[in-house]
Amino acid sequence: MGKRNLDxxxxxxxxxxxxxxxxxxxxxxxxxxxxxxxxxxIAQPLASRKLAKxxxxxxxxxxxxxxxxxxxxxxxxxxxxxxxxxxxILAGNVSPIDVYSHIPAICEEKEIPYVYIPSxxxxxxxxxxxxxxxxxxxxxxxxxxxxxxxxxxxxxxLTVEAA
Numbered sequence: 001m002g003k004r005n006l007d008x009x010x011x012x013x014x015x016x017x018x019x020x021x022x023x024x025x026x027x028x029x030x031x032x033x034x035x036x037x038x039x040x041x042i043a044q045p046l047a048s049r050k051l052a053k054x055x056x057x058x059x060x061x062x063x064x065x066x067x068x069x070x071x072x073x074x075x076x077x078x079x080x081x082x083x084x085x086x087x088x089i090l091a092g093n094v095s096p097i098d099v100y101s102h103i104p105a106i107c108e109e110k111e112i113p114y115v116y117i118p119s120x121x122x123x124x125x126x127x128x129x130x131x132x133x134x135x136x137x138x139x140x141x142x143x144x145x146x147x148x149x150x151x152x153x154x155x156x157x158l159t160v161e162a163a
Contacts, residue, residue: 035093039093058147061144068141091123
């Protein structure tokens, strides 16, 4: 169990290629449609392509600030229990759905707007890391308040379609 030696003949460009760059966050029409086909049955209301783009932009701005973004089931449940105001964003392709199926009911009870995004991988990329994320809670902040209000207003008008 010794240390691995790097190949001496490898140059810097080869090392960066093998490490790989982070995949790009995309909302292209065909790719978005393909992701929407893979969502689970409870993923309602599902964000449109245009709304998803705004949500991704909001997530990026919230991730740059301190204490404005909570990620993961444990942290989001804690924020919901404390009656914090914000927006809840859920990934639509989570399996098994029992992991987070109770969150929309809590959000409706506490009158917190929520929306599903088709891909947990895209949600993780929007936060700024490669690890997939299934649940995000964004609290309002002055740095991105205008975008936050716009997204919150749009989410308040979304309706859950009966399956």
